[in-house]
Amino acid sequence: xxxxxxxxxxxxxxxxNRTVINLAEALSADxxxxxxxxxxxxxxxKFEISPQVTVRALVxxxxxxxxxxxxxxxxxxxxxxVPRQEEFYAQYxxxxxxxxxxxxxxxxxxxxxGTRPSLNLFVAQYAHDDALRVAQEHMTHLAIxxxxxxxxxxxxxxxxxxxxxxxxxxxxxxxxxxxxxxxxVVAIPNSVPQPVVRPSEGDRNVxxxxxxxxxxxxxxxxxxxxxxxxxxxxxxxxxxxxxxxxAAKLRTMVHELGLAGQVLLMGGFSPxxxxxxxxxxxxVTSSAExxxxxxxxAMRCGLPVVSTDCPVGPREIITHGEDGLLVTNGxxxxxxxxxRTVMAxxxxxxxMAAAALRNSARYDPAVIAARYAELFDDAARxxxxxxxRYRRPTAKLLGRxxxxxxxxxxxxxxxxxxxxxxxxxxxxxxxGPEEGRVRWNFVLRHLSSGxxxxxxxxxRTQRASPxxxxxxxxxxVTPEALTGLGDGRWQVMMESGKGEYVHxxxxxxxxxxxxGVRTRLLADPSPGPVQWNLPYAQPNGxxxxxxxxxxxxxxxxxxxxxxxxxxxxxxxxxxLDLVPGALLILTRRGHYACELSVPAHVYGGRxxxxxxxxxxxxxxxxxxWEDWDWWIQPDPFERRRVRVCHLFEDFPDVKNSCAYPAVPxxxxxxxxxxxxxxxxxxHVRPYCSVSGAMAMNVVDR
Numbered sequence: 001x002x003x004x005x006x007x008x009x010x011x012x013x014x015x016x017n018r019t020v021i022n023l024a025e026a027l028s029a030d031x032x033x034x035x036x037x038x039x040x041x042x043x044x045x046k047f048e049i050s051p052q053v054t055v056r057a058l059v060x061x062x063x064x065x066x067x068x069x070x071x072x073x074x075x076x077x078x079x080x081x082v083p084r085q086e087e088f089y090a091q092y093x094x095x096x097x098x099x100x101x102x103x104x105x106x107x108x109x110x111x112x113x114g115t116r117p118s119l120n121l122f123v124a125q126y127a128h129d130d131a132l133r134v135a136q137e138h139m140t141h142l143a144i145x146x147x148x149x150x151x152x153x154x155x156x157x158x159x160x161x162x163x164x165x166x167x168x169x170x171x172x173x174x175x176x177x178x179x180x181x182x183x184x185v186v187a188i189p190n191s192v193p194q195p196v197v198r199p200s201e202g203d204r205n206v207x208x209x210x211x212x213x214x215x216x217x218x219x220x221x222x223x224x225x226x227x228x229x230x231x232x233x234x235x236x237x238x239x240x241x242x243x244x245x246x247a248a249k250l251r252t253m254v255h256e257l258g259l260a261g262q263v264l265l266m267g268g269f270s271p272x273x274x275x276x277x278x279x280x281x282x283x284v285t286s287s288a289e290x291x292x293x294x295x296x297x298a299m300r301c302g303l304p305v306v307s308t309d310c311p312v313g314p315r316e317i318i319t320h321g322e323d324g325l326l327v328t329n330g331x332x333x334x335x336x337x338x339x340r341t342v343m344a345x346x347x348x349x350x351x352m353a354a355a356a357l358r359n360s361a362r363y364d365p366a367v368i369a370a371r372y373a374e375l376f377d378d379a380a381r382x383x384x385x386x387x388x389r390y391r392r393p394t395a396k397l398l399g400r401x402x403x404x405x406x407x408x409x410x411x412x413x414x415x416x417x418x419x420x421x422x423x424x425x426x427x428x429x430x431x432g433p434e435e436g437r438v439r440w441n442f443v444l445r446h447l448s449s450g451x452x453x454x455x456x457x458x459x460r461t462q463r464a465s466p467x468x469x470x471x472x473x474x475x476x477v478t479p480e481a482l483t484g485l486g487d488g489r490w491q492v493m494m495e496s497g498k499g500e501y502v503h504x505x506x507x508x509x510x511x512x513x514x515x516g517v518r519t520r521l522l523a524d525p526s527p528g529p530v531q532w533n534l535p536y537a538q539p540n541g542x543x544x545x546x547x548x549x550x551x552x553x554x555x556x557x558x559x560x561x562x563x564x565x566x567x568x569x570x571x572x573x574x575x576l577d578l579v580p581g582a583l584l585i586l587t588r589r590g591h592y593a594c595e596l597s598v599p600a601h602v603y604g605g606r607x608x609x610x611x612x613x614x615x616x617x618x619x620x621x622x623x624x625w626e627d628w629d630w631w632i633q634p635d636p637f638e639r640r641r642v643r644v645c646h647l648f649e650d651f652p653d654v655k656n657s658c659a660y661p662a663v664p665x666x667x668x669x670x671x672x673x674x675x676x677x678x679x680x681x682x683h684v685r686p687y688c689s690v691s692g693a694m695a696m697n698v699v700d701r
Contacts, residue, residue, distance in 0.1 A: 001376070001393035002032040004109035004131075006100070006119050008088060010037040010055060013046045013270070015293045016115055016138045019190035021047055023372065025403030026191065026365035028052040030373070032395075033403070036103060038096055038119070044541075046270065048415055048505070050403030058099040069095065081125070082118040085145035092118065101126045110393040111376050117148050124155040130390070132160045132379050138190075140290045140312050141172040149177050156183065160379040163188045163372075165291040168312045182382070186375060189316075191368035192296040192360070193404055195273040196417060196508050199302030200280060202346075202353050204515055205236040207339065208279035208303070210272055210294050211286070213244025218308070218330070220253060222285040225335035227257040233343055236262070238283075241275055243268040255661035261558060264657045274510045276301035278650065280349055281342050282324075285335055289313035299323060299360035304352030306338040323355035366402065407433055407470025411440060411494055415507035416543050418492075418535035420650070423517045424479040426533045426545070428459070428492065430504060435463065435471040439497045442475040444490040444545065457484060458495070477545070482531050485547045492535075492543040506537035506544075514650035521648060522557045522571055525606045530573045536652035548647060552576040554632045556646040556694055559686050564663050566612035566686055566696075570644055572634060578602045581636040584610035584644075586617065586628045586696075594620055600632060608632065617698050618665045618682045624701065630694040647692035660686045 005020050024033045033053050040057030043066065049055055060068040069075065077094035081101075100119075104112065104126040111132045114120035120135035127133045135156065141164070144152075156162065156177070162185045164170045170187040179185070207226075211217045219240060226238050240250070240263070247265060254263045269275055276282065282298030284307040292313040295305050299317075305324035307314040308331075318324040325341065328334040342349055361367075380392045400406070408414045408431065416430040428442055441461040446454040459475040466472050473494070477485075494502045511534065532548035552574035560567040572578050582602050588594040596616050600608040617628055630644040646654050662685035686696045 001110035001395050002034070002108060003027055003111045003113065003376075004107055005033075005035045005113050005115060006104075006123060007035060007037055007115045008091070008119065009039045009041060010035050010049075011040055011042040011045050011057075013268075015190070015291070017047060018293065019138070019192075020115055021049055021053075022191045022193055022365045022404075023369060024053045025050050026369035027372065028398075028403040028406075029366075029369070029400055030397040032398075034109070038100060039091065048507075050406050051409040051413065052400075052403040052406045058103055059096050074098070081121055083145075083147050083151050085147040086118045088116070088118055104128065107131060110395075117144055117152060120159075121151060121155055124158045132376060132383065133158065134375070134379070135159050135162045137162060137164045137169065137173065138290055140288060141169050141176060143288075143290070153177050153179065159183060160383060161186065161375055163375070165189050166312050166316050168316065169290070172312075184375075184378070188368060188371050188375070189363060190291050190293055190296070191365040192293065192300050192363045193365050194361075195277070195297075195301050196271075197273050197277045197301065197510050199357055200277045200353065200512075202280045202302065202349055204278060204280055204512070205233070205343075206279040206515070207236065207238045207281045207283055207343075208241070208276055208298065209239070209283045209285070210241040210269075210275070210297075211284075212242050213246040213250065215246060216287055217242075218285040218287050219246065219250050221308075221330065221332050221335060222283060223250065223253050223257060223259065223263065224332040225285070225339065226263065227259060228333075228336040229340055229343065230259055230262050232340075234262075236343060238263045239266050239275070239279070240264070241266045241269050241272060251659060254659075258562075260561065260660050261658065265659070266651065266657050267653060271508055272297065273301055274508050274512070276303060277510065278512045278515065279303055280353075281306060281339065283335070283339060284308065284314065286310055287330060292317050295324075296360055296363045299356035300363070302353045302357050304342060304349060304356050306335065306342060308335065319355070319359065323352050323359050365404070369402075401468045405468040407431055407468060409433060411496075411502045411504075414494070414502075414504060416492055416504040417507045418509045418511075418543065420511040420513045420533070420535070422513060423521070423648075424482045424531035424533055426477040426535065428473075428475045428477070430473045430494070431466065431468075432471050432473060432494070434469065437497075439463075440471075440473060440494045442473065443493045443495045443501070444477070444485065445493050445501075445503075447489040447491055447544070449489075454486070454488070456493075456495075457481065457490075477533060479531060482533055482547055482549060483529075485545075486549050488547055490545040490547060492545060503542045505541050506535070509535045509537070509543075511535065511650040514648070518648045518650070521573060522555065525571050525573045527575060529575070532648055534650075534652060546652065550574060552642050553647075554642045554644045555648055556644060556688075559660055559694075561661055561663060561686070564614070564665065566614055566663060566684070567609065568612060568630070568644070568694075569607070569609045570632070572606045572608065572632060572642065576634045576640070576642065578606060578608055578632075579635050582608060583633040583636055584608075584612075585631040585633055585641060586613065587631065588620070589627045589629065590623070592622045596620065596628075597633075612686070612696065614663055614665055614684045617684060617696070621682070621698050621700075624699065626698045628696050628698065630696070644694045645692045646688040646694055654688045654692060655690055658688055 074095035079092035079097040114123035282303040309326040327338040442459040530553040582600040586596040631641040662683040664681040666681040
């Protein structure tokens with residue numbers, strides 16, 4: 001049969017998009033499936049979608065000339081189907097109303113599935129009579145405004161089925177939106193595929209959480225809870241993944257609680273599976289969830305979950321005491337107690353992790369797709385029994401791999417997975433289309449930043465034929481190859497025998513091994529050359545490598561800020577040795593070059609500590625904003641210096657993830673230049689630059 005999903009904007013990021021794609025790809029094993037997006041605001045989707053699933057849009061609002069409907073006069077006219085109280089009301093217009101109605105009245109789909117209340121109203125009223133009409137409810141039902149629920153009660157009787165993602169929400173729907181007893185309201189949870197990455201080993205002291213930076217996620221509660229644990233578990237780290245409006249407030253809270261270095265705000269990350277797999281515990285502190293996709297994602301990666309017991313969602317996913325813990329909603333002490341229980345007991349973590357893997361398999365897309373297929377069959381039987389004009393779908397099942405396992409149609413749509421084996425050893429894997437006469441090979445292309453353009457480096461590429469079809473390409477970036485690459489950034493390309501080049505898309509970047517490598521390097525530095533290879537994704541989704549090859553390198557271990565002082569601890573790696581009298585040098589950028597130096601305390605041969613000369617930098621300032629770079633001079637009698645860096649992490653955005661608080665410095669002396677109203681105190685803030693080099697700014701605002 002043909003199944004058509006109607007969604008608001010498949011080109012964006014969101015839980016509904018993710019679960020619709022998972023379900024569509026699973027259903028595509030046996031059925032013709034399409035996703036129809038009301039709006040298109042970008043050229044490509046943020047999530048990868050199998051070519052077995054057709055994607056198209058009704059209203060093209062892409063920026064610039066590509067957006068064929070931008071400027072259409074009917075965009076300014078309000079829509080008439082969606083009530084004003086609906087969350088997305090302002091997005092709809094006379095144009096979108098007409099496009100949706102035209103699509104639904106002419107569709108050849110056997111099943112039409114709406115994916116939010118506004119679209120379900122369209123499906124109920126305007127879907128072609130030959131199509132089964134199904135409404136998915138992804139929101140917590142009582143979060144839907146009463147006026148919208150009233151309109152749902154009026155038109156939903158035309159539907160053939162309604163699905164919710166939890167049993168609690170199915171009960172809530174029946175209680176608060178009266179519909180005929182003949183309309184089935186069925187709870188079918190969201191699906192989460194088996195991750196590409198191997199499960200977490202559970203041996204890293206990392207707690208992971210993920211979700212948009214929104215007050216409903218209660219990250220403030222999480223930070224308060226973690227602050228109760230940080231002193232007792234100093235070697236544990238909390239990583240928060242997500243973007244949103246509360247990021248700045250949360251960063252301030254991290255600094256105020258003295259958690260800089262232990263709490264990392266990681267920003268958005270996709271695909272997220274590799275980041276779950278770096279953790280040993282997942283935590284969710286939301287005040288409300290409609291389902292809890294992140295809980296299932298974490299469990300599928302082998303993490304036990306400590307979660308607040310929201311009214312809907314987590315309690316249907318987590319079995320308390322078996323694969324995680326449910327704690328009192330809104331209670332920071334309860335969150336801290338739950339985390340403490342799991343953090344302190346390695347055997348408990350291992351037992352819960354195994355249960356999480358086992359229990360979360362019930363959310364596999366194939367399992368959920370089978371439940372939907374049963375729902376469609378039941379709806380078709382009921383429709384046929386009451387409508388003599390209705391003809392049940394007769395198309396045969398396609399019997400192919402699910403969309404998630406199907407090979408890409410072209411090399412341009414192929415996705416490359418990167419796995420760090422060690423600091424200088426990287427494995428690349430890409431599933432491409434069936435290879436014909438033209439053979440493809442991995443090639444690394446230098447991304448020059450204005451210097452010398454280095455030649456391409458071909459990689460020895462191996463080929464295999466997976467059961468799902470297509471061709472699997474693999475290659476290794478070895479320490480020997482890394483020596484040839486040197487210090488720089490490289491595009492991961494596929495080159496055809498005809499000289500065609502494709503900069504491949506970034507898939508999973510599994511860099512968990514680098515966490516242990518950093519720990520080892522900082523604890524037991526080697527006198528040999530320093531090498532590091534980190535895969536990352538550009539904003540456009542293309543795969544890059546950041547390579548580091550140096551004879552000497554100074555890497556930060558900690559930057560401690562307390563009592564308005566900044567203390568640096570670092571290690572010198574490579575061929576140079578630290579000698580007594582080594583100096584920490586600060587150099588001012590810009591027209592007014594200046595140097596400050598302080599003694600570095602050397603211990604253990606390669607380790608050093610130093611107090612950053614904060615007061616001196618303030619006294620020397622000549623401009624309202626100044627930047628000072630940090631260097632170590634290993635021998636006071638030799639001029640050679642090494643830039644102090646913070647590079648060796650398993651993630652690329654060290655600058656924003658490891659942000660430090662500002663130190664206020666009150667000085668009685670006026671600066672050396674004249675300004676109308678100097679601001680006091682002056683603030684000094686250490687930071688890591690985009691390149692990974694450590695510095696600080698001195699600013700009077």
